[in-house]
Amino acid sequence: MNAPLPPLTRIPAEIVAAADYLPHAQARVSEATWAWLCGGTGDEQTLRDNIDAFSRIRLHARPLADLRDGHTTLELLGQPLVHPIIVAPVAYQRLLHPDGERATALGASALRAPMVLSHHASMRLEDVAAIAQSPLWLQIYLEGDRGQTRALLQRAQAAGVRVIVVTVDTPVAGVRNREQRAGFMLPPQVTAVNLPEGSVSAGVTARPGESPVFASEMVPRMPTWADLEWLRGETRLPLVVKGILHPDDALRAAKLGVDAIVVSNHGGRALDGVPASIDALPAIADRVALPLLLDGGIRRGGDILKALAMGARAVLVGRSCMAGLAAAGAVGVAHVLHILRTELEMAMVLAGCRDLSAIGREVVWHPASRC
Numbered sequence: 001m002n003a004p005l006p007p008l009t010r011i012p013a014e015i016v017a018a019a020d021y022l023p024h025a026q027a028r029v030s031e032a033t034w035a036w037l038c039g040g041t042g043d044e045q046t047l048r049d050n051i052d053a054f055s056r057i058r059l060h061a062r063p064l065a066d067l068r069d070g071h072t073t074l075e076l077l078g079q080p081l082v083h084p085i086i087v088a089p090v091a092y093q094r095l096l097h098p099d100g101e102r103a104t105a106l107g108a109s110a111l112r113a114p115m116v117l118s119h120h121a122s123m124r125l126e127d128v129a130a131i132a133q134s135p136l137w138l139q140i141y142l143e144g145d146r147g148q149t150r151a152l153l154q155r156a157q158a159a160g161v162r163v164i165v166v167t168v169d170t171p172v173a174g175v176r177n178r179e180q181r182a183g184f185m186l187p188p189q190v191t192a193v194n195l196p197e198g199s200v201s202a203g204v205t206a207r208p209g210e211s212p213v214f215a216s217e218m219v220p221r222m223p224t225w226a227d228l229e230w231l232r233g234e235t236r237l238p239l240v241v242k243g244i245l246h247p248d249d250a251l252r253a254a255k256l257g258v259d260a261i262v263v264s265n266h267g268g269r270a271l272d273g274v275p276a277s278i279d280a281l282p283a284i285a286d287r288v289a290l291p292l293l294l295d296g297g298i299r300r301g302g303d304i305l306k307a308l309a310m311g312a313r314a315v316l317v318g319r320s321c322m323a324g325l326a327a328a329g330a331v332g333v334a335h336v337l338h339i340l341r342t343e344l345e346m347a348m349v350l351a352g353c354r355d356l357s358a359i360g361r362e363v364v365w366h367p368a369s370r371c
């Protein structure tokens with residue numbers, strides 16, 4: 001394999017869709033980093049299903065609608081947004097580009113998209129906040145002690161973070177076979193710099209004969225509903241729970257007073273075999289009145305239209321933005337977001353939707369409806 005190329009300084013004209021960034025990104029990172037970015041868990045059933053499920057959904061085209069004054073604006077968690085596209089939290093972005101999370105923040109700012117900074121970010125929260133011109137949200141895991149979480153929440157508030165996102169679907173990392181086969185390891189210069197040294201779990205270890213997971217030191221540290229309740233009491237910022245797929249869990253989170261839910265399977269990186277998040281969304285939307293966000297498998301603006309039609313208020317985009325980052329830094333992130341937003345607007349026009357409030361389940365075509 002050739003050594004990774006330097007980031008693009010000019011966007012080639014043949015990049016016209018988000019997926020067109022993939023080969024340019026792949027040429028700029030090591031084989032192991034590519035496996036980390038693109039891989040899922042186990043046999044990657046859920047990873048594949050996140051994409052396939054979108055392609056199974058069909059839409060109605062509705063010509064001749066009056067679309068004057070059309071727009072994609074919305075209000076989410078008390079904040080005005082110009083479109084419903086958010087950059088998902090992705091760990092260790094300096095693996096993908098030397099400017100890491102700061103480049104992502106710049107790219108997101110150019111498109112006025114909120115960015116969710118990962119708990120495992122490789123750049124300091126304050127440094128990313130200083131460059132971000134669009135709303136910065138912070139994602140956390142409830143994995144350290146409460147004092148550590150409290151300190152991070154205080155830093156977030158001081159840095160002007162607008163929303164806290166707590167990810168609950170990966171108390172263990174899951175079986176990341178693609179990464180393991182590629183020999184992925186974090187290089188020593190890329191670390192989770194916002195956390196005390198040594199606080200990110202090195203993984204599961206067990207003595208011979210012991211249960212490798214249940215007997216490990218990690219189990220007592222895995223978060224429970226009581227921890228979520230504690231967190232709700234700790235911050236006055238809007239609190240979003242990421243990684244819910246079951247309607248009963250969504251209802252329980254709503255009762256605890258969270259402000260929104262991200263219906264997500266962690267991009268196929270948590271439990272392999274769970275449904276695509278777009279397939280899990282309607283049952284949750286039927287039972288929970290909270291704003292729902294969705295991520296997993298968004299590759300086209302048409303996918304965003306489908307997600308909104310099924311009950312999401314907005315979507316998070318992970319790997320597509322990261323392909324833009326790896327290929328071309330901030331410009332690549334901005335371009336991916338621009339492509340997705342343009343495609344969403346095109347899809348809205350062709351589906352006869354003047355604004356986001358016009359997008360409902362009737363936009364989705366059902367074979368049984370015969371029309």
Ligand SMILES: Cc1cc2nc3c(=O)[nH]c(=O)nc-3n(C[C@H](O)[C@H](O)[C@H](O)COP(=O)(O)O)c2cc1C
Binds near residue numbers: 119268
């Ligand atoms: C390489 C990688 C690292 C990720 N790191 C985090 C993380 O630190 N925190 C988190 O909540 N989600 C993390 N995610 C999950 C994303 O936030 C998001 O749920 C997922 O990427 C959405 O699917 P998509 O990549 O198909 O858009 C990560 C995803 C990838 C691909």
